Amino acid sequence: MIKEDIKQLILFDGICNFCNSTVNFIIKKDKKDQFKFASLQSALGQTFIHKLPSNTDSIVYIRNKQVLIKSTAALYIAQDLGYPYKLLAIFKFLPTSWRDCCYDYIAKNRYRWFGKKDHCEIPSAQNRKKFIS
Template sequence: MKAEIKQLILFDGVCNFCNKTVNFIIKKDKKDQFRFASLQSKIAQDFISGLPSNTDSIVYVRNQKVLVKSTAALYIAMDLGYPFKILAIFRLIPTSWRDSCYDYIAKNRYRWFGKIDQCEIPTEHNRKKFIS
């Protein structure tokens, strides 16, 4: 299954901010290019098994390449197209700086946005976009 997936976003399924972000991406994904799985799913574990253990908020599998943190977020924005691809300008900032900001938000996401007990169930319309 791993070889068939080109654009997969792995996200924290119990994070309110992450769920809202996924819903936003689905709404803006006019090319129907993204698929999603929660980090708590079996398929996500296959992709993140070789990543650092603190990889707990976003992973973007783009054309078989695994991207994390701010790099993942920027490539998702780029792949969404205009106007979001304008955010690519932030790739000029050193990754360590971008990831420091990203880590700060990720560390506080539950406190700021809340947490749910289990992964959100996708609507009937969006169910085909999720891989379990």
């Protein structure tokens, strides 16, 4: 399934413009080259999505074999990006239900606000090594 040397894998909605922009941002800011990516629409993404709650459709973060979703995933990604993004980790102290309510609102409206593609974006040649199919 996932190679043992992959410690941090982000699964994302490959047809979502907002999600793709977020992935491109993470790649740009990932100075430690620690993150790998796969779309939820990929074979790897589908193996995970079937094991998660049915409303998980926008982000999954596998961090050291721990599966994180929604706002918790986003906050841990920010934390792992380092300073200044790790400062967002302060929001982990809010109840998960509150954080996920905000997250769900954005996720529910992401196609309307940011649009979507007909198919998953193909990564550039320089970023291709960051993606797992």
